Amino acid sequence: MLRRALPVALPFVLIASLTACGGGDKVEPPARPALVVQPIPAGDAVDTYPGEVRARLEPELAFRIAGKISRRLVEVGERVKKDQPLAELDPEDVRLQLEAIRAQVAAAEANLQLVRTERDRYKTLMARQMVSRSQYDNAENLYRAGEARLKQVKAEYNVASNQAGYAVLRASQNGVIATRKAEVGQVVAAGQQVFTLAADGDREVVISLPEHAIERFKIGQVVAVELWSQPGKRYAGLVRELSPAADPLSRTFAARVAFSEAKVPAELGQSARVFIRSGEHVPLSVPLAALTAEKGQPYVWVVDPKTSSLKRVAVKVGAYGEERVPVLDGLSPGDWVVAAGVQVLREGQKVRPVDRDNRNVQLVAGE
Structure with a gap:
């Protein structure tokens, strides 16, 4: 009888045990x-910002007229001299325009010669009282108009002649070609950037400053610069320029750091670190x-x-x-x-x- 009662009683014992457990206080997990x-x-808080050595002057070079690039004469990193040709546009359109204006100049000169002769003839006839004053005044006006027309087309010819020279892009000063923005066969608009020239002279370090701390930096702030090629050696510098607007992608403000020393062995493109001591406590x-x-x-x-x-x-x-x-x-x-x-x-x-x-x-x- 005991053996048959155990299987029946055991579930009730387990249920009672579980019920007793569930009715107790909630156990908190250990901390x-x-x-x-x-x-x-x-x-002394010192902030460190990575940067790149750049030229102080970096003019963007562009053609002054629109056209199709027919030749590119330099590569990125190549050293150039002032007035050295860098690229050329297809000169056909400029040449045709120059010839058309040259023909207008010839026509204006011929017309001026004609109206001058006519005016002189009317002047002689008026002295003999063979023509009226109004007829002479008309001839005089035609001469003046012809003279003005010749001046106009000569000015247009000078402009066209200058534009023919603008078909060749030249270096504005000695330096190194830093970037190239156009290729042979590309049609460019007037003023569209083709090259960036890193001019010879002073070198600077370009860094990016965080948006949340930009108010802590100011122009003229003293900094220290360390070149990656010369670890442990720091050069004195100062913040020369702060961008007034943040970069739309990185949301950082560009800053340019100038070296205080006249001669620093910094080459274009070198990596550097800029150390800026915090101005606030x-x-x-x-x-x-x-x-x-x-x-x-x-x-x-x-x-x-x-x-x-x-x-x-x-x-x-x-x-x-x-x-x-x-x-x-x-x-x-x-x-x-x-x-x-x-x-x-x-x-x-x-x-x-x-x-x-x-x-x-x-x-x-x-x-």
Whole structure:
């Protein structure tokens, strides 16, 4: 009888056990460990920006008339001298226009000769009182019109002659061809860029400044420049030019840094780093891993020392460094900031603060 009763009673025992468990208090999940650190003084904040050595003067070279490019005489990187031919347009249309205006000049000269002779004849006849004054005045007016017409077509001929010269694109000064924007066979408009010339002379470093920190930079600000070909050696420089508008793609502001020294061994296209000391006081910094953002607003997770729960705190940051980021506003020295795994945390979550050696940290409220 006992053996037959056990299979029947066992399900009721299990159901009673499960019912007892379900009716008890809700068990909270254990607090997850969280690596915490306190912000430390950032010291003298120095921002580093990569850049490229460029010429101070970079004129864009273009034809002054429209046409089809028939010859390209230089390559990118080639050194050129002032007035050296760089490219040519198909001269056929310009030549025909010049010949047409030359024919107009010949016709105007012949017409002027005719009306001059006619005027002189009427002048003689009027002296003999054989023609009226009005007839002479008409001949005089025809002569003046012919003279004006000749001046007009001669001016048009000079313009056409100049345009024939414009069919050859020449270097405006000594330098190096930096970029090429057109090829043989391409039809270009007047003023359309064909080459960029890196003129001989001073060299500069072009950098891009972040949009959120552009107000910290100004023209004339002292910087230091390090060439990648000469690591460890820094040259004094200053911010010479700041773009008034951000690049539509990168949303950064272009800046040009001039060398303070007259002779710096910087060649076109070399890579460089520009070090700019922050002009404002940056008291604190946190590890890069402690920072996250939502909808463009950076924030960190701060642990409440009393409850060990998380609170999201919005911060204002400076330029990112290699390992840390300066915090301009939002934190105090006594805050405890989560420094790892910040993407999976949530507001109000309970955590167990630990250090880098996985030892429990006794949080002390900051002042």
